[in-house]
Amino acid sequence: MASRSTEVIQYLVETQDLWPKATKTKDLENEASRALALLNEEEKAAVLRYYFVADAKMSLASHLLKHWVVSRYAGVPWHDTKLSRDTNKKPIFVDPVTGTQPVFFNVSHQAGIVALVAVAGYNAGQVDIGTDVVCTSERRIRDHRAIDTEGWGSFVDMHADVFGCSEAGYLKSDELLVQGLQQQYVAHTVDSKLRCFYALWCLREAYVKMTGEALLAPWLKDLEFRHFSAPAPASAPKQPGEAITDHEVLFHGQRVDDANICLRSLGPDYMTCTAVRTPGRKEDGLGWELGPFEFLTIEEIVEHAEAHLGD
Known part of the structure; x- marks a missing residue:
């Protein structure tokens, strides 16, 4: 070929x-x-x-x-x-x-x-690539009902088994409201917190799929996204919004420096994430531009x- x-x-x-x-x-x-x-x-x-x-x-x-x-x-x-x-x-x-x-x-x-x-x-070797798409509003009624009944902390804890060691705590912390929410969001609202929750979900899913494994991988707890934030939503459906490409990622406590990760909003409710790496020559994958879909x-x-x- x-x-x-x-x-x-x-x-x-x-x-x-x-x-x-x-x-x-x-x-x-x-x-x-x-x-x-x-x-x-x-x-x-x-x-x-x-x-x-x-x-x-x-x-x-x-x-x-x-x-x-x-x-x-x-x-x-x-x-x-x-x-x-x-x-x-x-x-x-x-x-x-x-x-x-x-x-x-x-x-x-x-x-x-x-x-x-x-x-x-x-042509220079293996490419590891993964993607995920999430919709913050698809389960909004169910999510709000659970949070109204059990509280935000309990909602996060229900999913903590697929998060890294520090991530659930960050989602429940005041630091999230300062660093993880954009200015146009109203702080302390349930929807703004849910947007950060789904941003983390999207990041983790794309990364795990990049590795070729699934969300039952035994090392899930050893993967951590720190100080993550949700991209600001776009105003119109199908319109690409803010992209976040600078992520602090740790695996077994060591900083990940070989993964090119782009989390981007799509319209008011969707987010997409692409994660890619080239194990043989990490500079190749890190240099690729991950533009809008x-x-x-x-x-x-x-x-x-x-x-x-x-x-």
Whole structure:
């Protein structure tokens, strides 16, 4: 496969309004038949196993994005974009001729948004990459009810098993209100605290996915984000907002200096995070610009796939 310059790829797909006549997951077999036809039987079955159609739509978009990024950026015919899994069960594409990965990628989805991050054309070794997307308002009613009933401290403690040693304490501290909240927020409000809570969640999830492991990794307590803050929200839906790229990250008490991490707001309620590193040459990954995500439509993906099925 020909060498090419390195490209950092970040796309979002909205699924809320896709296939509006599909009110149940099984309806997608007819309403989304073009899209489903582009998946293999195992992938189709995985999509159609979801109970809620909203989840099935995000799963379908996620599968399509993984094949699309390999086909589009590695120049592979759609039917040859056969994905496998690495030792951590993370989906990957390995070129059958060279045995290398021409594209390193990761996907995430929540509340109708599917995120893809990828690095293509990097020929100097391994790329570790992860992404996460969170929606601060998706569970707002439930979150407020829990906080009103049990208090903010108890709400944080309910999730403390997936946080680092110092993070839960920071979320409950007065320091959070001084350092973690932007001026336009009203201090001490529940929503401002929840925004910082979800910012931490997004940071940790992207970092852990970058490593290739899951939120059950045995070292979760040894990973700490200190003095983290939430990016200010953007005023309009789909509009990229503030980006925070300077993070104090510790692992086993030692400062992490090889991870390029960008936490960015999207519209009033969403946040995205990309985390990337190049273990063999850390300066490469640290030098890549992680700009705003672009939006991509399912129609664009399907049209590309149908035009490149086997050429």
